[in-house]
Amino acid sequence: MLQELSIRHFAIIDSLALSFERGLTVLTGETGAGKSIIIDALQLLTGGRGSGEFVRHGEKKAEIEGMFTIHSEHPCAHVCREFGIDVDEETIILRREISAAGKSVCRVNGKMVTLSILREIGARLMDIHGQHEHQELMNAGSHIRLLDDFGGSAVLGARAQYGEVYERYAHLQAEIRRLSENDQHLAHRLDLIQFQLNEIEKAALVPGEEEKLEAERQQLANFEKLYGALSEAYNALSGEGRALDWLGVGVNGLESAAEIHEEYKALHESAANSFYVLEDTVRDVSSLLDTLEFNPERLNEIQSRLNEISQLKRKYGSTIGEILQYGESIAGEIDQLTHRDTHVNRLQKELAEVEVLVQKEGEKLSSLRREAAMKLEEAIHRELKELYMEKTVFKVHVLNESGQFKRDGMDQVEFYMTTNPGEPLKPLVKIASGGEMSRVMLAMKTIFSRHQGITSIIFDEVDTGVSGRVAQAIGEKIYKIAIHSQVMCISHLPQVAAMADTHLYIQKNLEGERTSTSVTPLDEEEKAAEIGRMISGVEMTDLTKKHAKELLALSAKLKQSAV
Template sequence: MLQELSIRHFAIIDSLELSFDKGLTVLTGETGAGKSIIIDALQLLTGGRGSGEFVRHGEKKAEIEGMFTIHENHPCHQLCREFGIDVEEEAIILRREISSNGKSVCRANGKMVTLSILREIGARLMDIHGQHEHQELMNAGTHLRLLDDFGGTAIYQAKEKYKEVYSRYEHLQTEIRRLSENEQNLAHRLDLIQFQLNEIQKAELTAGEEEKLESERQQLANFEKLYGALSEAYGALSGDGKALDWLGISVNGLESAAGINRQYKALHEAAANSFYVLEDTVRDVSSILDTLEFDPARLNEIESRLNEINQLKRKYGSTIEDILQYGEKIAEEIDQLTHRETHISRLQKEMVELEAAVMTEGKKLSKLRSAAAGHLEEAIHRELKELYMEKTVFKVHFQSETGQYKKDGIDQVEFYMTTNPGEPLKPLVKVASGGEMSRVMLAMKTIFSKHQGVTSIIFDEVDTGVSGRVAQAIGEKIYKIAVHSQVLCISHLPQVAAMADSHLYIQKNQDSKRTSTLVTPLNDDEKASEIGRMISGVEMTDLTKEHAKELLALSAKLKQSAVLK
């Protein structure tokens, strides 16, 4: 849920800090007080399009920051892992800064992210629905996913099986298309990779060769320095009056001492061991000096070989191992192209078998979807009946074409509806409008909010155009959605405000210099007064206040009733 929201220098908001609770939070206030500005800020926080016009006049930038708490299985965990964003203590903090020149900076848990990433995360955390916005319920492209979410585990498992078979089928299609290209393109491709393979094979590369050559080149390129250092070391160790000679004298002296007193035996043994080790070292250095020679021809040969390897690396891979792997890959491709007809025939046989498997799994998935669609239609009709749209008909429309396989199955799904008896079913987006659209949307939200996993749902004046018993039904329906998801609702209906768990009053404050928006949490008495104002308008009477208290008492009973649990 959205737990904390901070807004600075945004439109007419100078500085605003808000805390939100679970359940239904209603925002009310006079028109123009700034209610929708808060929703605009939340839209920008979750990836909406911004501009410098949002920055408060006279300020350099607007800042919006929100903290969302999520449960351990929330899809945002996986999403954040994919983007390298750390999630600690089950919380995600989104931040958006918009400068007066229109530039935007986005962050998620302190990490700078692109606007598209912010939008993707924001879509999992918050669903904002306004009176004139359709969003995903009104987008036919999302209807299949919504149906699958409603269907639950059975559809998910069937879809995974289908995707596994479809992935292999799609790969075979790609291979057959590649092998079935026109003869001229294939001939050009064969000539190219045959030349590449010949070049790689002619080089006779071996793994680890480059490292050995680099080491040998290093020695030859620094021959004089190396020979001088070894000669200097040998001269210091070997010969009359040199280190090995003096160490021998020391060993003899300690041997004599040990003969007189055995307590010096350990010293003699240590010195003797050092003498033998150093003697071996002198012998080894002498042997190296005898064999060490400068061979300019070998150095040129090494330089030439390393240059050849680098040329191949620029073409075929960053290491010798990569080059050899590439050679194996194109050798296999050459075999396929050379025996193209045989390969195509074999793949086509596999394709027939796989296509049958795709269709089988697709039909299984489609059958499950059809059953889920029936349950969804029943659930939507129940919700619409409670919203006094009992004559409305809702239908999940399937369009399945044999051979039209997609990654999500063989079905095309779109929600159809008619609000008038005798009228034909039409796509949802073309049917309802105004008050009808609000009720249809709420009915669907009531169903899908249980399956979508969205942390917070925001309704921006979706109750416009309704009144009376319909307004009461909308209030109950919005509260029912809040049982499963945190809901923030801007409303002008007292019936909706009375159902709130928390009530925030938005007002515009004007002084001699500036206009700003203030937000005040209301207690029970203040809530009754505000609902009374919403009922009567400007003038507040004792009778109006009594009506407000009655409405609050009725709402309290409805919230406890079995219908809303």
């Protein structure tokens, strides 16, 4: 759920901090007070398109930040981990900044992300439904997933099994297509990779070779400096009156002291050990000086070999290991292309076997979907009846296209309905009436909200075009959705406002010469006064207050019975 929302310098909002609770939160206020601006901010926070026009006049940037709480197995947590975003204590913080120049910066739990990643995460946290937005319920392409989600573990499990077999089927098809391309193209490909393989094999690369050559090149290229340094060290350490000679004198002195008293024995041993170590070092330096010689021909050989390796790295991989790995892969491809008829026959035989499995798993998935479709139709009809649309017919079309394998099965799924008896069923997107659309969407959302795992659902004036008993039914329906999901609703209907667990009043204020929006949580008395205003308009009478309190009392009973 959305716990905290912070908005700064956004449109007419200067600074706003809101805390949200579970259940149903209703936002009301006069037209133009800024209710929809808060929804705009939430849309941007979850990946909506933004521009510099959203930044409050005179400010450099707008800032929107929201804190969400989720459970550890929420789909959003898995998506975050896929993108390397830490999810600690089951909390996700989204942040969006938009500059006056239109530049956008997005962060999730402090990590900067692209807008597409923010949108992917935001879609799993919040579902925003506007008065004219169809969202995924009105998108035929998403109906198959909604049906699968409704079908639960049985359908989702069958879909996963089908997906595993389908991936193998699709891979085999791609391999056969690749090996069945026109002869001229394949001949060109074979010539190219044969040349590449010959070049790699001729180079006779050895893992670790480049590092050894580089070390040897470094030594030869700095021969004079190295020889001078070793000579200087040797001369300083060895010879009469040099470091090793004086250290020997010191060892002899400490040895004499140790013979007098055991207290100096440890000092003598330490000095003697240092003498022997330094003596070994002097011998090693002398040996290196005897063997060290400058070989310009070897330096040229090394440089030439390193250049050859560098050329191969530019073509086939960033390391010798990657080059050799690429060589192995094209060697296998050469074998396939050279004996492609044999390989195609083998792949076609394997494809025929896998096709039987795909068909079997697809039919199983399709059967489960048809069962789920019937249950979904019954559930939607129950919900529509409660919204006084008992004559509406809702139908889930599951068209099985046997042998037409797709990633999500062999089915095409689309929701159809008709709101008028005697009229033919039409796709859901063809429903014209705004009031009918609102009720259909609420009926479907009541069903699907239990299966989608969305943290928060927002309804932006979806109750437009309805009144009376239908308005009351919509209020009850929205409340039922809020039992399973956090719901925020902008409404002008008193029947909806009366069902609120939390009521926020939004108003526009004039401070000096600037306009700003403020949000005030209402207590019970204030809530009754606001509902009274929604019933009567500007003038508030005793009768209006009485009606408002009666509506609140009725709503309290309805809420109690709905739980």
